[in-house]
Amino acid sequence: xxxxxxxxxxxxxxxxxxxxxxxxxxxGVAKSLGHERFTVKVTGDRTDGAFALMDGTVKPSHGNSPHxxxxxxxxxYVLSGEFEFINGGQKFRAGPGDFVFIPRxxxxxxxxxxxxxxRLLVFYTPAGPESFFLENGQEDGATIPLTxxxxxxxxxxxxxxxxxxxxxxxxxxxxx
Numbered sequence: 512x513x514x515x516x517x518x519x520x521x522x523x524x525x526x527x528x529x530x531x532x533x534x535x536x537x538x539g540v541a542k543s544l545g546h547e548r549f550t551v552k553v554t555g556d557r558t559d560g561a562f563a564l565m566d567g568t569v570k571p572s573h574g575n576s577p578h579x580x581x582x583x584x585x586x587x588y589v590l591s592g593e594f595e596f597i598n599g600g601q602k603f604r605a606g607p608g609d610f611v612f613i614p615r616x617x618x619x620x621x622x623x624x625x626x627x628x629x630r631l632l633v634f635y636t637p638a639g640p641e642s643f644f645l646e647n648g649q650e651d652g653a654t655i656p657l658t659x660x661x662x663x664x665x666x667x668x669x670x671x672x673x674x675x676x677x678x679x680x681x682x683x684x685x686x687x
Contacts, residue, residue: 534552539551542650543648543651547574548567548568549565549648553641560637560638561638562638563640565644568629569628571623577618579674579675584636586613589609589610589611589629592629595683597620
């Protein structure tokens with residue numbers, strides 16, 4: 512059985528199109544929000560809306576409030592430290608090299624339970640939520656007071672990016 516396919520003609524755009532790109536280690540837009548610092552490495556503008564990528568560092572004993580992305584799947588790859596995750600009704604820990612996938616419409620959250628900063632990559636498909644960090648995060652070195660008014664206003668800004676906050680009373684109790 513011959514499974515070889517015919518090669519495209521040398522005039523086919525596949526031979527000369529260079530639609531891919533590289534993002535270097537020192538590239539991206541860094542933004543902080545509370546105790547999280549994310550470098551937005553790839554936006555939907557670069558991928559025709561297909562996906563986005565952020566590289567995040569979370570301070571010890573901090574993370575985000577459980578929430579839902581109504582239009583996007585979210586995935587995480589832990590680079591260092593350990594994270595506690597909420598995935599619907601599940602709670603679990605993930606460490607370096609672990610991958611976590613959260614389908615859209617699923618309540619989820621993460622936090623760093625350790626004593627040192629922890630780092631993870633965050634992927635969105637399709638792209639979209641990365642624009643929330645670009646629009647609302649603080650520039651490195653800037654200090655926006657994280658007041659009650661800031662947090663009250665952020666709920667509406669999150670909703671504009673298809674993110675709905677859904678905190679519970681015991682979100683981080685008994686994570687295993």
